[in-house]
Amino acid sequence: MAKKNLKIIGTPVPKHDAKIRVTGEAVYGHDIKLPGMLYGAILRTEHPHATFTIDVSAAKKLPGVICVITADDVDTNNISYKRDHPILKKEEVNCIRDEIAAVAAETKEIAEKALKLIKVKYKIKKGIYEPLDALKSGAPLINKFSSGKFEHKNIAEKFYYEHGNIEEQRKKSMVVVKRTFTLPRMTHACLGTSNITAHYNKTTGKLLLYSSTQVPFLYQRDMAHALKMNPSDIRIIQPVIGGGFGSKLDMYPFEPICALLSIKTGRPVQILYSRHEEFLASPTRQPMTIEIEAGADKDGNFTFRDVNVIKDNGAYTSWGATTPFVIMQAFSSLYTLPACRFSATAIYTNNVFAGSFRGYGNPQATFALERVIDLLADKLGMDKAQIRIKNANRPGETTGQGLFFETCGHQDCLQTVIKKAGKKRKSENNRYRRGMGYASMIHVGGGAKIYRSDGCGTTIKIDPYGYCTIISGSNEIGQGSETVLAMIAAEELGISLDKIKVINTDTDIKPWDVGVHASRTSFVAGNSLLGAIRILKEKLNLKAGELLQEKSTSFNYEDGFIKTKSKQIALDKVVREMHFTLPNELAIASYFYEPSSQFQDKGFKGNVSGTYAFASQAIEVEVDTYTGNVRVLTVHVAQDVGKVLNPLLLDGQIHGGVLQGVGYALTEELIFKEGYLLNPNFHNYKLLTAADTPDIHFYPVETHDKQGPYGAKGVGEAPLIPTAAAIANAVCDALQIEMLELPITPERVLVALKNKNNK
Amino acid sequence: MEVSFNLNGEKVKCKINPTISLLELLREEMGLTGTKPGCNEGECGACTVLIDGISVNACLYPAINIHGKELVTIEGLVTAEGKLDEVQQAMVKHGAVQCGFCTSGMVMNIKAMQRNLEHAHHVPGENIRVQPDRKNIMKWLEGNLCRCTGYVKIIDAAEEVLNKNKI
Numbered sequence: 001m002a003k004k005n006l007k008i009i010g011t012p013v014p015k016h017d018a019k020i021r022v023t024g025e026a027v028y029g030h031d032i033k034l035p036g037m038l039y040g041a042i043l044r045t046e047h048p049h050a051t052f053t054i055d056v057s058a059a060k061k062l063p064g065v066i067c068v069i070t071a072d073d074v075d076t077n078n079i080s081y082k083r084d085h086p087i088l089k090k091e092e093v094n095c096i097r098d099e100i101a102a103v104a105a106e107t108k109e110i111a112e113k114a115l116k117l118i119k120v121k122y123k124i125k126k127g128i129y130e131p132l133d134a135l136k137s138g139a140p141l142i143n144k145f146s147s148g149k150f151e152h153k154n155i156a157e158k159f160y161y162e163h164g165n166i167e168e169q170r171k172k173s174m175v176v177v178k179r180t181f182t183l184p185r186m187t188h189a190c191l192g193t194s195n196i197t198a199h200y201n202k203t204t205g206k207l208l209l210y211s212s213t214q215v216p217f218l219y220q221r222d223m224a225h226a227l228k229m230n231p232s233d234i235r236i237i238q239p240v241i242g243g244g245f246g247s248k249l250d251m252y253p254f255e256p257i258c259a260l261l262s263i264k265t266g267r268p269v270q271i272l273y274s275r276h277e278e279f280l281a282s283p284t285r286q287p288m289t290i291e292i293e294a295g296a297d298k299d300g301n302f303t304f305r306d307v308n309v310i311k312d313n314g315a316y317t318s319w320g321a322t323t324p325f326v327i328m329q330a331f332s333s334l335y336t337l338p339a340c341r342f343s344a345t346a347i348y349t350n351n352v353f354a355g356s357f358r359g360y361g362n363p364q365a366t367f368a369l370e371r372v373i374d375l376l377a378d379k380l381g382m383d384k385a386q387i388r389i390k391n392a393n394r395p396g397e398t399t400g401q402g403l404f405f406e407t408c409g410h411q412d413c414l415q416t417v418i419k420k421a422g423k424k425r426k427s428e429n430n431r432y433r434r435g436m437g438y439a440s441m442i443h444v445g446g447g448a449k450i451y452r453s454d455g456c457g458t459t460i461k462i463d464p465y466g467y468c469t470i471i472s473g474s475n476e477i478g479q480g481s482e483t484v485l486a487m488i489a490a491e492e493l494g495i496s497l498d499k500i501k502v503i504n505t506d507t508d509i510k511p512w513d514v515g516v517h518a519s520r521t522s523f524v525a526g527n528s529l530l531g532a533i534r535i536l537k538e539k540l541n542l543k544a545g546e547l548l549q550e551k552s553t554s555f556n557y558e559d560g561f562i563k564t565k566s567k568q569i570a571l572d573k574v575v576r577e578m579h580f581t582l583p584n585e586l587a588i589a590s591y592f593y594e595p596s597s598q599f600q601d602k603g604f605k606g607n608v609s610g611t612y613a614f615a616s617q618a619i620e621v622e623v624d625t626y627t628g629n630v631r632v633l634t635v636h637v638a639q640d641v642g643k644v645l646n647p648l649l650l651d652g653q654i655h656g657g658v659l660q661g662v663g664y665a666l667t668e669e670l671i672f673k674e675g676y677l678l679n680p681n682f683h684n685y686k687l688l689t690a691a692d693t694p695d696i697h698f699y700p701v702e703t704h705d706k707q708g709p710y711g712a713k714g715v716g717e718a719p720l721i722p723t724a725a726a727i728a729n730a731v732c733d734a735l736q737i738e739m740l741e742l743p744i745t746p747e748r749v750l751v752a753l754k755n756k757n758n759k
Numbered sequence: 760m761e762v763s764f765n766l767n768g769e770k771v772k773c774k775i776n777p778t779i780s781l782l783e784l785l786r787e788e789m790g791l792t793g794t795k796p797g798c799n800e801g802e803c804g805a806c807t808v809l810i811d812g813i814s815v816n817a818c819l820y821p822a823i824n825i826h827g828k829e830l831v832t833i834e835g836l837v838t839a840e841g842k843l844d845e846v847q848q849a850m851v852k853h854g855a856v857q858c859g860f861c862t863s864g865m866v867m868n869i870k871a872m873q874r875n876l877e878h879a880h881h882v883p884g885e886n887i888r889v890q891p892d893r894k895n896i897m898k899w900l901e902g903n904l905c906r907c908t909g910y911v912k913i914i915d916a917a918e919e920v921l922n923k924n925k926i
Binding site (some may be wrong): 012014015018019021022023024025026027028030188189190191192193240241242243244245263272274275398477478479480648649651652654655657658659660681682683687689691693696746 | 780786791792793794796797798799800802803807832833834836839843847850851852853854856857858860861862863866894896897898900901902903904905907908909910911912913914923
């Protein structure tokens with residue numbers, strides 16, 4: 001049981017590792033330089049769909065080129081979630097990212113020159129770029145490694161879920177709304193581009209990888225499968241990571257390619273993506289169309305949702321294909337709902353494949369759902385705030401999908417933002433129109449049991465000088481998990497923060513953990529650390545009791561001392577006595593925490609997370625009806641975080657998430673034409689800047705969930721999930737228009753206005 | 760060819776290939792990896808350094824042009840005793856750092872704004888002193904992209920430092 005009177009938890013402790021990041025001392029993958037290191041580069045196809053022949057002989061002859069590989073030179077297994085992705089493509093390419101050769105050379109310049117010397121002859125084929133075209137009769141097989149287990153060979157993955165009686169609920173409905181929404185490809189645009197440094201040792205047969213993966217243990221296994229190696233012969237060290245947001249959940253071909261170049265040459269090899277390559281070849285959020293029909297009865301109670309999602313899978317299947325796990329949760333369980341039917345189909349195309357991105361399908365689902373709620377309210381003539389409050393989830397609710405909300409701040413969140421936002425300000429004149437939009441979200445807040453384990457291991461030790469080392473399975477990708485872990489140890493052990501070290505970057509050392517995803521790290525790694533501390537304290541208490549001649553085992557850990565009401569002994573002294581006197585024990589403990597969540601059954605029912613997070617946003621916008629430009633004025637965010645562990649870092653997650661959500665709503669889209677990427681740079685892919693930051697007001701809602709460390713829930717993904725939905729609702733409110741797709745560009749606003757005026 | 764310049768307060772001389780950028784000179788030749796390569800096309804600002812007090816994207820700046828100039832990089836801000844510069848301190852205190860990849864560039868650009876405030880009237884061709892209100896800070900930082908923080912804490916940190924010695 002964690003401590004009650006908290007001194008450190010809940011305070012704005014600056015990031016544990018901020019100093020090395022603010023001085024330029026942090027070592028990112030880009031900064032690694034090993035003795036004898038070669039530079040790797042990848043040749044990608046020039047066309048999205050073609051057959052090809054390749055001749056690398058001229059590249060091999062270039063002085064300084066050490067190794068050139070094509071599919072013919074390697075013996076590997078396919079990678080990806082469905083194992084349908086060859087690392088190097090042979091004879092045929094299926095999307096514009098496809099890797100067809102790779103080079104290792106003494107310098108970057110030589111490597112790049114060598115790529116230009118590779119002669120490729122393409123025979124361009126007509127590709128399929130619309131998912132539904134891939135299901136037409138006569139459509140060619142896009143991925144020859146397709147499992148073929150569905151009714152059409154071009155279907156990569158399918159999900160079906162239902163609860164309640166849709167037909168009965170349809171009859172009860174006074175209003176029904178049906179719409180189809182289209183969601184774009186947004187990309188993570190991490191400031192640090194993708195990178196890897198591989199070092200294979202020929203004599204030991206061991207492979208060392210400096211990798212920015214978010215999921216090192218799954219990655220180790222995937223890499224071993226790809227290279228036909230033993231996972232334990234692969235050691236993953238994570239340098240400082242220049243942004244994750246889900247982009248590093250999958251393993252991509254460039255990573256085993258780099259390993260192969262090192263295996264072939266016996267020298268360290270590094271591959272760094274250029275920004276162009278990052279836009280082209282790193283993942284995206286899933287593009288999809290969402291067809292939704294939803295109803296409400298005469299009093300505004302939601303009755304049913306019937307949802308069909310078509311996802312563009314691209315040429316290969318990434319974890320992104322599994323986002324319907326999360327998408328269906330939003331449709332089945334956000335606001336109380338008697339009946340839901342949901343189907344999702346991921347269809348192969350010759351487009352690039354998506355990966356996982358903060359929110360994991362939820363921003364798409366929430367956009368569609370919250371737009372439809374506004375339309376239902378309009379049809380009923382109901383207030384848009386009131387219809388949401390009326391239907392909001394409540395504590396104690398078990399949803400049709402089996403999610404159990406022991407605590408639930410949905411009502412509080414909604415009421416808070418509605419009250420704080422107040423009424424929208426009056427539009428100043430006819431040109432600039434103001435609008436207010438609301439949206440909520442539900443997301444897992446206590447991990448997500450989608451692997452065999454959703455656990456995390458921790459080892460904690462105290463040294464003879466009273467310093468503490470936490471060896472955590474979890475990892476830091478910038479979000480601040482190290483800081484939260486250090487705070488927990490400081491709180492529970494009475495050790496000052498500057499004496500706490502967190503070791504979390506090496507698979508040879510740290511215990512197992514699923515990885516950074518599903519907003520799980522503070523929750524799962526925090527609980528794991530608390531478990532390890534409990535065991536460690538049992539040992540320390542015994543020794544302290546012996547030394548203090550105290551029978552009680554109830555001690556306070558404060559300011560480096562172990563105390564009773566009348567006696568105290570320095571913690572470091574207790575540790576020394578443990579080490580150096582009989583029975584000579586280490587002050588060390590390990591614990592593996594597994595959340596209490598359940599696996600879902602075949603119908604996707606079950607309580608999949610330890611707890612659930614809720615959030616609501618109220619956003620006011622101003623639209624220029626002459627130019628179509630949307631300006632976000634104010635964002636009010638209320639989020640059920642369970643308990644605030646560190647308000648400074650929490651604010652950072654909220655602000656950063658919201659701005660990513662604003663980008664999703666208004667500016668960000670990778671534009672493809674017939675499989676070619678048209679905007680692979682920051683000039684044409686519009687990331688928001690400091691000048692675009694709206695006023696963000698954040699109100700944490702604390703529901704003190706007993707499952708969480710100190711009552712905390714996961715927070716990382718939630719802030720961006722409802723943002724695009726609330727902005728779309730605000731724009732539609734301002735102009736009384738329909739908005740069926742994102743991003744809401746000036747052009748789309750003007751087209752919608754024109755359509756409205758033509759009616 | 761050889762260039763000599765002042766790097767973080769010390770005179771340096773080095774032989775360089777005339778085709779490389781200042782970013783390459785710093786990172787590849789001199790081992791100063793605190794300046795970050797975010798895009799290599801002048802769009803993201805991660806490689807911002809100060810040349811004669813003005814913020815410049817090192818990726819677009821030919822290394823040969825540094826000859827005779829005064830260059831300050833992120834490595835030049837910490838004192839010999841290891842004390843952080845006030846901009847760095849404010850960034851830490853305000854929680855303005857997440858992944859940190861944009862941070863060096865952000866810090867250098869805030870330093871440039873601070874210098875503009877202090878010296879603008881002495882510098883020919885740069886005589887506009889930008890008032891350090893929130894709106895101007897947001898505009899000043901427009902060329903530095905950040906994907907993690909939503910900029911709010913970075914703006915907070917800049918606002919605190921730039922208004923400390925308000926004249």
